[in-house]
Amino acid sequence: MTASRATVTGAPTEAELIDGCLRGRQLAQKLLYDKYAGKMMAVCLRYAQTTFEAEDVLQEGFLTVFRTLASFRRECPLEFWIRRIMVNAALRQHRRNASLVAVSDGEYPETLASEEFTLSNYNFQELLEMVQELAPRYRMVFNLYAIEGYNHKEIGELLGITEGTSKSQYSRARVILQTKLERLGTPIRHVS
Structure with a gap:
């Protein structure tokens, strides 16, 4: 078995996931989502009032991840970059809902x-x-x-x-x- 074949059968590296996503490969997108969705859901839950709201933020965040992945400069771990996107998605959700919430x-x-x-x-x-x-x-x-x-x-x-x-x-x-x-x-x- 060649070295490149071994990489294909093992878990892909972060760079391989990114490159696969940039090429539009659905499997790479699924693997990237599966790798980070749990951790990012925990981030979203901290900002949301309900699990439903957190799921919306998570979905919006991952759409942004896949739409803007080409701008990721690979200067930090991908997880940190994705986390920042999730926080920003939560802030956008908060701004949309802010006028709906009155607090005494x-x-x-x-x-x-x-x-x-x-x-x-x-x-x-x-x-x-x-x-x-x-x-x-x-x-x-x-x-x-x-x-x-x-x-x-x-x-x-x-x-x-x-x-x-x-x-x-x-x-x-x-x-x-x-x-x-x-x-x-x-x-x-x-x-x-």
């Missing part, structure tokens, strides 16, 4: 968190549900800052809000999550 600040505690807290003691599914229950504006800022690593200035630019509003919404999201965790009866570990 009265539903949430007034005190803002001053200490960091860790979520490592909690089950992923419970945490995901709590994050999904946040008002969309808080959920977006929380995810972008705490998980994706954007700073508040960048978040402000992405969401069309001020840096101060981003900081405030992140702080409120933390308070809400802390309150929900305290209601579960589990002590919160504060990081000093």
Whole structure:
């Protein structure tokens, strides 16, 4: 068996997947989707309020991936590039739905968190549900800052809000999550 034949029978490399997709090969597209869909669904679920909404974001994201794959410069792992597309698809979905959601600040505690807290003691599914229950504006800022690593200035630019509003919404999201965790009866570990 030749070396090129061995590559064909084994799992394709990232470069082979990209090249196959760029040539319009449906099998390569399916393999790329299968390889990353699970991880990207987890990203989408953090931004969406429902699984249905997350599935829409995932579908829109992968359509963008396949439509713009030729612009991928291969300077970073493909997974990072796809993740950025999913986050942007979630932000577009949020902008489309933003006018449909009204939130009363009265539903949430007034005190803002001053200490960091860790979520490592909690089950992923419970945490995901709590994050999904946040008002969309808080959920977006929380995810972008705490998980994706954007700073508040960048978040402000992405969401069309001020840096101060981003900081405030992140702080409120933390308070809400802390309150929900305290209601579960589990002590919160504060990081000093």
